[in-house]
Each structure stands twice: as structure tokens, then as C-alpha cells.
Amino acid sequence: MPATHRKLLAANWKMHLSLQEAQELTSEVVQTYQTEIAAPLPLVLCVPFPYLSHVLHLTKGEPFVAVGAQNVHHKAEGAYTGEVSAQMLRSVGTQYAVVGHSERRQYFGETPQQIADKIALLLEHRIRPIFCLGETLEEREAGQTIAVLTTQLEGSLAGFTAEQMAQIVVAYEPVWAIGTGRTASPEQAQEVHAALRAQLTAHFGDDVAQATPILYGGSLKADNAAGLFAQPDIDGGLVGGASLHTRSFIIIAKALATYAH
Numbered sequence: 665m666p667a668t669h670r671k672l673l674a675a676n677w678k679m680h681l682s683l684q685e686a687q688e689l690t691s692e693v694v695q696t697y698q699t700e701i702a703a704p705l706p707l708v709l710c711v712p713f714p715y716l717s718h719v720l721h722l723t724k725g726e727p728f729v730a731v732g733a734q735n736v737h738h739k740a741e742g743a744y745t746g747e748v749s750a751q752m753l754r755s756v757g758t759q760y761a762v763v764g765h766s767e768r769r770q771y772f773g774e775t776p777q778q779i780a781d782k783i784a785l786l787l788e789h790r791i792r793p794i795f796c797l798g799e800t801l802e803e804r805e806a807g808q809t810i811a812v813l814t815t816q817l818e819g820s821l822a823g824f825t826a827e828q829m830a831q832i833v834v835a836y837e838p839v840w841a842i843g844t845g846r847t848a849s850p851e852q853a854q855e856v857h858a859a860l861r862a863q864l865t866a867h868f869g870d871d872v873a874q875a876t877p878i879l880y881g882g883s884l885k886a887d888n889a890a891g892l893f894a895q896p897d898i899d900g901g902l903v904g905g906a907s908l909h910t911r912s913f914i915i916i917a918k919a920l921a922t923y924a925h
């Protein structure tokens with residue numbers, strides 16, 4: 665597996681774009697990255713399943729552009745109509761996969777144990793999981809943010825070794841900030857990221873905690889990225905809406921590239 669770069673920017677296209685639009689966006693992002701981003705900043709495009717092979721083809725040979733899935737099934741194989749396994753993802757060349765996104769927890773009832781099972785299968789197939797966690801507005805207002813995140817983190821990651829954790833990317837996505845235009849302030853996000861890193865230290869040791877990318881996601885845009893990325897424990901982003909347009913995604917990448925070396 666490749667060594668961990670702590671800085672990383674991931675796009676989550678969610679259920680958007682036609683194949684043609686996806687191909688155009690990929691080509692534009694690759695071209696613009698080559699001409700405008702001088703730093704070695706890994707970009708991960710998390711695309712709908714049917715586009716994985718096309719996007720992998722268009723990014724082939726690009727050392728800093730990787731391709732991810734947005735989900736994976738929690739069983740290795742079997743009679744699970746409509747599902748996609750980690751082995752299938754690996755067989756087409758997928759390098760990353762999002763797991764535990766709040767949309768999947770909320771709309772598809774994904775449980776902490778299923779998320780742990782997904783992570784185990786991904787690691788077995790040498791795919792890096794992007795593990796998402798986040799609190800709702802209600803939980804934040806009740807002062808439960810850190811308690812909720814601790815439960816989510818321990819519920820899905822506690823069973824892994826430090827060596828396995830070294831392959832996992834963490835993404836803090838406050839549910840109240842996703843798709844709402846309401847971003848966590850740099851101070852709010854930094855406070856949570858520092859707390860998450862402290863928990864990683866407690867469970868997996870300082871070396872792993874220091875090397876783990878902890879991304880921020882939730883209405884991350886061209887005009888608020890720089891403030892967030894200036895925080896010491898915010899290592900990058902998981903970008904939804906703003907990743908669907910080359911310009912906004914590249915502006916966000918440039919803001920992060922300042923810190924990538």
C-alpha cells in the first residue's frame with residue numbers, strides 16, 4: 665500500500681452527473697490539476713459505481729489522482745442482489761471507498777458494525793476506507809458532539825490494529841453542514857479534529873494518529889476552504905456540491921496545496 669500522505673482532498677459526487685458529464689469533469693480536473701497545482705497533493709474522485717472504470721481509465725498514470733467508490737457491501741460475496749463487494753471494487757482498480765457517510769447511516773440504516781465489516785473487507789482488498797462520522801444539529805445543541813463522535817469512532821474502528829488504522833482516512837462531516845450551505849467555522853472544526861486525533865492517539869498510538877488524514881466535509885466551498893485548511897488538525901476535505909465543478913474544486917485544491925509537501 666502507498667505511504668500515507670496526511671494532506672488529501674476527496675470529491676464525493678454522490679448521485680449526480682451523467683457518464684458524459686463525469687468524463688468531462690474528470691478530464692478537466694486532471695488537466696487543471698497538472699497546470700495549476702504544483703504540490704504533491706493527492707486527489708480522490710469518489711464516483712458512482714457505473715463510472716469507476718471510465719474515471720480510472722481517464723486518470724491512469726496520474727500519480728496524484730486516485731479513484732474511489734462511495735460505498736461497498738458489508739459481506740464478502742453472495743446472494744445480495746444489487747450490491748457491490750470490496751473484491752469487485754478492487755478488481756476494477758478502485759483505490760478508496762467512502763464508508764459510514766451520514767446519508768447512508770440515515771437513509772439506509774447503516775450500523776457501526778456494518779461499517780466496521782466494510783472497513784475490514786476494504787483493507788483485505790487493499791482499498792483505503794474513508795470513514796465518515798458526524799453529529800446532528802440536535803446533538804450539537806445538546807452539547808453531545810464529542811460523546812456522539814466517540815461512540816461512532818469506537819463503534820466502527822476499535823477492533824482494528826494500528827497497522828490497519830494507518831490505511832484509514834477519517835472524515836468529520838457534521839450532518840447539519842452537509843448540503844445546507846452552513847459550514848462549521850474553522851474553530852468549531854478544529855476543536856473536533858483535535859479531539860478526534862487525541863482519540864486516535866489513545867487507541868492507536870501517536871505515530872498513527874499524526875499520520876492519519878482527518879478531512880472536513882460539509883458545505884466546503886471555494887470561499888471557506890482556506891480558513892478551514894489553515895487549522896493545524898484539518899488535513900483536507902471531502903467535498904460534495906463544490907466538487908461537481910472544476911473551478912470550485914480546483915480553488916479548494918489550491919487552498920490545500922499550500923500545505924502539501
Ligand code: 13P
Nearest residue numbers: 676842843882883904905
Ligand atoms: P456538501 O459539500 O455538498 O455539503 O457535501 C458534503 C458531503 O457530504 C461530502 O461527503
